[in-house]
Amino acid sequence: MSRIVYVNGAYVPEEEAMVSVFDRGFLFADGIYEVTAVVDGKICEWDGHIGRLERSLGEIGMSMPMSAEELLEVHREMVKRNNLEEGAIYLQVTRGAADRDFVMPEGLDQTVVLFTQAKKLTGAKSGLRVISVPDIRWGRRDIKTVQLLAASLVKTEAKKKGKDDAWMVEDGFVTEGSSNNTYIVTKEGKIITRNLSNSILPGITRKSVLRIVEELDMEIEERPFTIEEAQNAAEAFMTAATSFVTPVIEVDGVELNGGTPGPVSKRLGEVYIEESRKASC
The missing domain is CATH 3.20.10.10 (D-amino Acid Aminotransferase, subunit A, domain 2)
Structure with a gap:
């Protein structure tokens, strides 16, 4: 069964997840990301990751796409919908889609994407x-x-x-x-x-x-x-x-x-x- 991916407010199968070819994340790497670990079906280090996300967005002149509480609920829903016990949640926020121009446009609808990756994180490490x-x-x-x-x-x-x-x-x-x-x-x-x-x-x-x-x-x-x-x-x-x-x-x-x-x-x-x-x- 395919993963469920979050794209701009919708939870969709990964095969149906799409963003615009004019998205500035795709054209200019004009975006911020965070990767949060999940262990025992729970999200690790949430306060640290959400704080860094807000800071990084501010450093490139972007605001938070939604409140920290709303983002946490989206993360929890991703864990639930994908039955994720151990792995990671990837979050990406870009400035949004607009015709290609080096000048950063204002007032765009931000692109927000999340997906999960199931992987073993705990256990002995060989080095x-x-x-x-x-x-x-x-x-x-x-x-x-x-x-x-x-x-x-x-x-x-x-x-x-x-x-x-x-x-x-x-x-x-x-x-x-x-x-x-x-x-x-x-x-x-x-x-x-x-x-x-x-x-x-x-x-x-x-x-x-x-x-x-x-x-x-x-x-x-x-x-x-x-x-x-x-x-x-x-x-x-x-x-x-x-x-x-x-x-x-x-x-x-x-x-x-x-x-x-x-x-x-x-x-x-x-x-x-x-x-x-x-x-x-």
């Missing part, structure tokens, strides 16, 4: 092997726009080389993974992750993990780090909305922790999933 690549993205990576061509290119490059992901590097320092925030753990046990700025996305999972780190009395330092530092680290990991805390076991051919997930990433992953289950809505 990722990553390569480093130049960061070729634009200068406002703190806005969660739909212009993901650069991320897609580097992720594909990693896959072609038999690896799992790519860490992007700018001015000698790691910014992010293709779709995740990055971390290393020094041999002294300190967790290091890049500080927030226009250079990286303010990850919702990142925020929760940093809170957990403080609650567990682990040491954290927010600053850029190099690939060489990562290769000399005790372990590394990444965080993202639907992969939670995932160990990184190799960086540019150098294995970390003997090529196995380290204890810090394992512990943080366990606590994060446990707390997410309790706080889901």
Whole structure:
């Protein structure tokens, strides 16, 4: 049975889901998206995702398409209609459809689309092997726009080389993974992750993990780090909305922790999933 997709107020089979060829999301990547995890049929980290959605929309001169409460009900209805126990809900809001023009028109009816993806999110993780690549993205990576061509290119490059992901590097320092925030753990046990700025996305999972780190009395330092530092680290990991805390076991051919997930990433992953289950809505 096909999925049920939400398009501009209607719940329709995915085969019938359509938007205009003049939609500015299609023509200009003029839109914002969020991906929210679903575990045990419940939505994770809702407040964080809806807050970031509103901020991102505001940064490109767009308003919320509906209230947070209304969007939550749409998400819950998508879970119900698709019998989603574990997976993700993708939400995209674009400026709407208009004849092609670089100048952003005002007063358009926004396009709002949601779809679900059933996938296994919880359970043991074997770890990722990553390569480093130049960061070729634009200068406002703190806005969660739909212009993901650069991320897609580097992720594909990693896959072609038999690896799992790519860490992007700018001015000698790691910014992010293709779709995740990055971390290393020094041999002294300190967790290091890049500080927030226009250079990286303010990850919702990142925020929760940093809170957990403080609650567990682990040491954290927010600053850029190099690939060489990562290769000399005790372990590394990444965080993202639907992969939670995932160990990184190799960086540019150098294995970390003997090529196995380290204890810090394992512990943080366990606590994060446990707390997410309790706080889901």
